[in-house]
Amino acid sequence: MIVQAYGTYASDKPLEAMKITRRTVGPHDVQIDIAYCGICHSDLHEVRDEWGFGTHFPCIPGHEIVGRVSEVGTHVPNFKPNDLVGIGSIIDSCKHCEECEAGFENYCDDMIGTHNSPIPDEPGWTVGGYSQKIIVHERYVLRIRHPEEQLAAVAPLLCAGITVYSPLRHWKVGPGKKVGIVGIGGLGHIGIKLAHAMGAHVVAFTTSESKYKAARMLGADEVVFLSSPEEMLVHVKSFDLIVDTVAAPHDLNALLILLKKNGNLTLLGVPPSPHPPLEMANLLSKHRAITGSMVGGIPETQEMLDFCAKYRVVADIELIHADEINDAYERMLKGDVQYRFVMDNATLAVV
Incomplete structure (x- = not known):
């Protein structure tokens, strides 16, 4: 499946519109139409290859993802189309190590990040939420219970x-x-x-x-x-x-x-x-x-989302269009945002 995305082809190049390929939905997968994606400071570090981990290009970052389920696999019992859901910085892990079994997938030695982690699917590494859709194993999908009108402000909670x-x-x-x-x-x-x-x-x-x-x-x-x-x-x-x-x-x-x-x-x-x-x-x-401390496992992230829904906690955000991301990065470096940028992924269709 070909979808519209926003990313960069090199560490010294600006982000731009591009098309990417998503795999077909497997038996345990959930396909999500992404409504909003938070802009994290680590996204900037990654696209500019500032961490020394070796960024894969083209790089499409984004790990604060919220949207609606559009398709589920044949063996997915807990999600259905139109559910409000989120994806954080983890989309896979070994599922059987001590950390995974305890719900701390974030500390799994084989944890797969939402972007820039090696995988067998095209293009050979994960590409993130600056895109129209994402397909993820059901284990790593999080349920959102906030009112839909708060959905954009929920996105930064995922990281x-x-x-x-x-x-x-x-x-x-x-x-x-x-x-x-x-x-x-x-x-x-x-x-x-x-x-x-x-x-x-x-x-x-x-x-x-x-x-x-x-x-x-x-x-x-x-x-x-x-x-x-x-x-x-x-x-x-x-x-x-x-x-x-x-x-x-x-x-x-x-x-x-x-x-x-x-x-x-x-x-x-x-x-x-x-x-x-x-x-x-x-x-x-x-x-x-x-x-x-770094992020949290899937059970704790779900607990956090439920807590935030109960106590009406969301991020303070500035909503931007996809073609404003490069400007947002520069403003982020200057601390010129209160307090998080969030991309309206509907604008990917027009860039």
Whole structure:
């Protein structure tokens, strides 16, 4: 099946309209007509081959996918045409390793990403959601229970949402917990909303005065300027969890000392160069821990979507047409978006 898509033929070329081939629907497959696809910062890294993993070209990114089921395989009992569904960053895995059996497909050694992962189908690697349709094994399809009018704003939950939800859930955030969210961007703004919905006392950390009022409106109980020693000092040894979404090198020691005994600092960002050295005394003295986290498995992602539907959590988005993606990438590099771009995939038909 030939469908319209938007991607690039080389790392130094802009994205453009192109046609791609999708496989036929197999017995356990679900075909989805994509309505919207979120624009993630990792999409930009991949199309420009900035991670050093070796991007395959033509590259069609996009892993925050929402739409409607248009066809199901003969052995698919749980989905039917017209269902509202989503696809995140995982479209396959080995299905039988310890991680897969526990529902942590995101940590499977043979996890297949929604784009740029080797597969036997044409063109030899996965191509993502900047396209009209996608066909995925039923195991990796997620049900969306938000109202249809919120569908575009649900799309970023499939990556940004689960990325912040997973550590919040793992560290049992809820009433009586004090949680810090560092960075008020694509991930951080959803993190504030989720931690607030979970009932925690939420403190947002920022370096931008313009984000102060925005953070309070998102649900933060307090806002702290990272550049203010006086404001930081007030919170020493008081946090149960700090979720750091910043993808640039910065001083982790300043955050470590804010954790109480047994507190945790979870890192979500991947900086282009290492953070400054740790003062080990800050780590050891209160039995503090630094951990990393990446997206979530399929069961946890479904749990996150259901939680967000119940508490009316969606991303704050700017909806764009397909032919605005290159401009959106440049604006994203400048931080000129509040807080996520989402593509209207219906516009692929006219580019």
